[in-house]
Amino acid sequence: MAIDNVLTSSSTGIDGNAYTTSVSNDTLTNEDFLTLMLEELKQQDPTDPQDSAALMDSQLQMSTIQANTDMTAAMTSLQSSYSSSALATASNLIGNVVEDGTLDSEGLLKSYAVQTVESIDGELFANTKQLVGIIDGLMNAETEELILYDANGNIYEDGEMTDYNVSLDEDGRFQYNEDGTLTILDDNNIVVTSTDITDKYVYAGSSISYSDEITVIAFSNINEVR
Numbered sequence: 001m002a003i004d005n006v007l008t009s010s011s012t013g014i015d016g017n018a019y020t021t022s023v024s025n026d027t028l029t030n031e032d033f034l035t036l037m038l039e040e041l042k043q044q045d046p047t048d049p050q051d052s053a054a055l056m057d058s059q060l061q062m063s064t065i066q067a068n069t070d071m072t073a074a075m076t077s078l079q080s081s082y083s084s085s086a087l088a089t090a091s092n093l094i095g096n097v098v099e100d101g102t103l104d105s106e107g108l109l110k111s112y113a114v115q116t117v118e119s120i121d122g123e124l125f126a127n128t129k130q131l132v133g134i135i136d137g138l139m140n141a142e143t144e145e146l147i148l149y150d151a152n153g154n155i156y157e158d159g160e161m162t163d164y165n166v167s168l169d170e171d172g173r174f175q176y177n178e179d180g181t182l183t184i185l186d187d188n189n190i191v192v193t194s195t196d197i198t199d200k201y202v203y204a205g206s207s208i209s210y211s212d213e214i215t216v217i218a219f220s221n222i223n224e225v226r
Contacts, residue, residue: 003023090119097113097131098111098224101223110130111131112215113131114127115129117219124219128214128216128217129212129214130212131209132209132210134172135208136172138182139203139204141200155201165184165185165191167191173189184198184201195200
């Protein structure tokens with residue numbers, strides 16, 4: 001009887017004959033093992049039968065080991081597939097604003113804009129930038145061009161500081177007159193009433209200001225998405 005994938009080790013005795021010292025059946029399949037058992041039953045001495053129960057027990061152990069090996073391989077493949085799927089799903093958060101329950105120095109909930117997501121050792125993380133404020137845009141209504149102003153409200157045109165500044169509240173947002181126009185101040189901090197000026201400088205929408213630093217947040221810590 002020939003069975004493939006069986007490894008044997010042998011040595012030579014003092015009588016000059018070769019003897020098998022070990023047999024490796026780590027690569028035997030269940031079918032090979034059954035073939036081996038049947039051959040053993042055919043060749044055994046009827047007066048001194050082999051212990052087939054022990055052989056069956058070995059076969060059961062081998063089957064259990066193989067099943068565990070197959071299960072481990074399957075779980076590894078499943079885990080890899082799940083990680084890839086989870087990362088693809090997590091990428092949908094890119095561009096969204098999330099919260100993790102932490103508070104800023106004023107006791108307000110911190111908000112973060114998700115820049116990228118990544119998986120590290122099977123755990124998902126979001127690389128974010130904290131939202132630190134809102135910036136109002138200023139436009140010259142005559143030219144329909146956006147113009148700059150600094151943190152003190154000083155208005156700049158053509159790279160030069162003008163004699164006017166836009167009034168800002170404590171959060172750096174525009175302040176308005178009763179008629180809805182922007183509150184513009186002259187170089188003496190007096191409110192300008194001339195319509196030539198109040199009609200010239202107008203609100204041009206707002207944008208969110210972000211921190212330059214990247215904050216890494218574990219997905220397990222995210223408790224709000226918007």
